[in-house]
Amino acid sequence: MRGQLHNVEVRVPASLSDALALLAREPGVWTPLAGGTDLMVVHNAGHLKATRFLDLSRFEELRGIREEAGALTFGALSTFTDLRDSVAVHRHFPNLVKSARATGALAIQNRGTLGGNIANASPAADTPPSLLAYGAEVELLSVRGSRRVAYDRFHLGYKVMDLAPDELVAAIHVPLPTGRGFHYFRKVGTRQAQAISKVCLAAWARIEGGVVADLRIGLGSVAPAPIRARHAEAALLGQALAALPIEAAREALLADISPIDDIRATARYRSVVTRNVLGHMLRELANL
Ligand SMILES: Cc1cc2nc3c(=O)[nH]c(=O)nc-3n(C[C@H](O)[C@H](O)[C@H](O)COP(=O)(O)OP(=O)(O)OC[C@H]3O[C@@H](n4cnc5c(N)ncnc54)[C@H](O)[C@@H]3O)c2cc1C
Known part of the structure; x- marks a missing residue:
């Protein structure tokens, strides 16, 4: 059944401190409402338990x-x-x-x-x-x-x-990043636009003297929450761009991810594609 608007209360506190005071008085009762683009979809589908919302938009x-x-x-x-x-x-x-x-x-x-x-x-x-x-x-x-x-x-x-x-x-x-930076972002979805990610990988690296001096890799859709690819990062830190251990990093990535089958993709698809995107990212990094 779809969500009913007459069951919903939206409170618009006069100030941010009033909003915080209300949350402190009744924790868990009031659900913060920002743009509403997630909340309203779930409400409309009738799956949202919350009925009392705290509008943040005026702060x-x-x-x-x-x-x-x-x-x-x-x-x-x-x-x-x-x-x-x-x-x-x-x-x-x-x-x-x-x-x-x-x-x-x-x-x-x-x-x-x-x-x-x-x-x-x-x-x-x-x-x-x-x-x-x-x-x-x-x-x-x-x-x-x-x-x-x-x-x-x-x-x-x-x-x-x-x-x-x-x-x-x-x-x-x-x-703010310092030094010579490398930035990479790749979202894989059914389409280029208006599609939820099947795999998402973002990376930033700092290169010093031809060596990976600093590196962070963020992943989406391959674990219960967004995660860092710490095993893959460890395989790459301190390595020379001229001899990046791409295969070792792709292998290490398997220890970072725990993808599942869902309506958008299978676990196997996510595992293969995440490693392929990492390989693509590392080839770009190697050519920096
Ligand atoms: C058609 C459509 C397409 C979409 N496509 C994408 C997409 O491609 N990629 C993507 O990532 N998302 C997508 N979304 C999801 C959504 O737009 C985003 O997650 C958006 O950033 C949610 O922000 P909001 O302000 O609308 O959150 P709301 O719906 O207002 O809130 C979302 C949740 O965050 C909590 N919340 C909000 N602000 C705060 C705060 N300041 N403090 C504490 N809790 C807070 C709320 O209580 C709620 O639980 C899509 C949604 C729709 C409807």
Whole structure:
């Protein structure tokens, strides 16, 4: 049965501190509502248990993309369009621009937010692999204050996050990369646009003296949550571009992923394609 709107209450607090106070008084009762592009689909399908929503959309404190203290800070309400339109994001984090472009179509990009993309905790979401590759941190806010969590420790399992019921995602901080950087993003879906990922891989590497000095690889759709490919990274760190151990890294990747069969792809397809995309990424890196 479809969701009934007359059962729904949307609270619009006057201020962010009022919103935090409400979450603290009644934790777990109020569901944050940002762009609504995930929540409304589940509601419309009649699968959403939540009926009480806390509208975040008026809180200017949660908006904007700004450069501060060696990082770009993205307010949680930054939309995919904001990412696409930002000169600083283009300059420093091209993978995030590609992630935003690969998300839905323009209407979704105009409404859907970065905070919603990560707090929805879908293993198939498109910005998490890029945020993992860029070493992002999530800033969480509650009446108890704010705290930061490294994004690669934020997702604890399928739809399980280091996010208390009285906390909001306030911002995402992404350190500005230094040195000669390599950026790679590849989403594999049924189509180029309007398709949920079957496999998504984003990578960032710093090269020094022809050697892989730093490397992070983020993956989507191949585990219960977005993950770092730590085994593959370890096989590549410190290696010379002239002799990258591509086969060893492809083999090591098998220890990182735990793909499943679902309506979009089989586990075997995901495993083969993830290793192929990694191989493609490494051949590009080798030719840098
Ligand atoms: C047609 C269509 C196509 C789509 N295509 C893609 C795609 O290609 N790739 C992709 O990754 N996604 C896609 N999505 C999913 C969706 O658009 C994104 O996940 C989007 O980023 C969700 O953001 P939102 O602001 O709309 O979240 P909402 O729907 O408002 O919220 C999503 C979840 O996050 C929580 N939440 C939101 N903001 C906060 C916050 N600040 N603090 C704490 N919790 C919060 C909400 O409580 C809810 O649980 C698609 C959706 C549709 C309808």
